Amino acid sequence: MKKIILFFASFLILLVSAKSSFAESDTLKRLKKQGYAVVAVANEPPYSDIKSDGYVTGAAPDVARAVLTILGVEELKAEVIMYGAMIPALQAKRVDMATSGLYIKPDRCESIIYSEPDLCGAEAFAVPAGNPNNLLTYEDIGANPDLKMTTCAGCAEEKYALERGVNANQIVYFDTPPSGIKMLQQGRVDVFALSGLGTQDLLQKTNDPNLELIMPISGVPIGCAGAAFNMNDIEFRAEYNMALAKLKATGEFAAIIEPYGFSAEATAGESYLTRCPDGK
């Protein structure tokens, strides 16, 4: 029954967005006119990848670039900002949209709106080699109150941990992921938790034989990220979704994200309609 409702809901949305494609939203008109969109991008490989000359690429900006091209906006001006500044930047209309690993979470849906998911992935831990505390799930961390874990403040992983019995004073927050890995190397924490591909990429770069990757973490949902917009950009979001659907249908989408390690299939059954309360 739920599936049927979902099907009709998405059908309805398609209809609405098909209709609005004849009359472009004001936001899209403005972006087309100025020839570029300002996009907030976080600094987290492989979601985003900043080249040594400052050029921003990576899975999320590349998808956004392709979608914007379909919409007729030629250029993507990336603004690399901290995760903590992303939602305020959208609310204050500092940027036209944000992308790169901002997971679709119910409490975030209260302040911003999301496109359909573009990057989905499992969660991971980094632990000392051999996994001395035998940590495979968040419950394992909660079971031993002496253990410390590190993740970023306000991240999905923080919430997963708290919901699964980890005590708040077991969590040490890092400012950037490499700080978390440093804490793990120095023995200040026992486990590092972040998105699977982010952790994997970081461990590859750190190249420390004393660390080990645990992936996927069972008992937590697949995390899905999408492009995020200001609350008032519902029409622009619909246009973005249409173009994203086109990109997914042609297979170009898979060609963009798979080299970065993401799976196009993982996004297939996902929608912000189910991930946000009330399907906002």
Added chain:
Amino acid sequence: MNQVLSFYPILIDGTITTIILTILGAILALVISFIVGLARISTFTSIRVLAIVYLEFFRGSSALVQMFFIYFVLPMWGIYFDALTAGVIACGCNVGAYGSEVVRGAVLAVGKEQHEASKALNYSNYKRYRYVIIPQAIPIMIPTFGNLLIELLKLTAVASLITISDLTFMAHIIRVQTALTLEPFLVILVIYFIIASVLVKIVDLIAKKFSKGRNIMIAGEN
């Protein structure tokens, strides 16, 4: 290390941003220091109260919060500054608050007989301050202003939170992209130190220029 140095284009960009932020912030801070500092010794109570409110507000709250406020909260009320302007305003207003105390202290440190003498010569209020008091107060201010300037340089490092890509932010980018920790921080440590050293040198030159023909100790102690 080479891996870090290959990021030199963004390091140069970040250095330039930091320097611009420091210079513009310093100019704003200097102007505010004088306005608020002199307002503190005004004979009008209302002006004095305004100056105290300003001083206590900007000195008593965190620069980071002020920056966040100017950049992210004011737009909701229709007041819109771009990132660099918001950074300059926050840095300038903050350091300006500290600077106003320096100006006030230095002006008060100029001997009472200097006021009396200029009054005896029938100088107007403006002329008294412009030609007698402030020229003697400036050499007293300069060393403390030099300190504040270095403080300002380091304050710019928090500007990355409002999307300004300054030197510290570039170090974070390099860090995340390469997973190296020591090297990017070592590089910006050296860059900050060089900028600070140049600023100290400039302040020394200015101090020399303003104290020419004057004995600071006498002006300050009398």
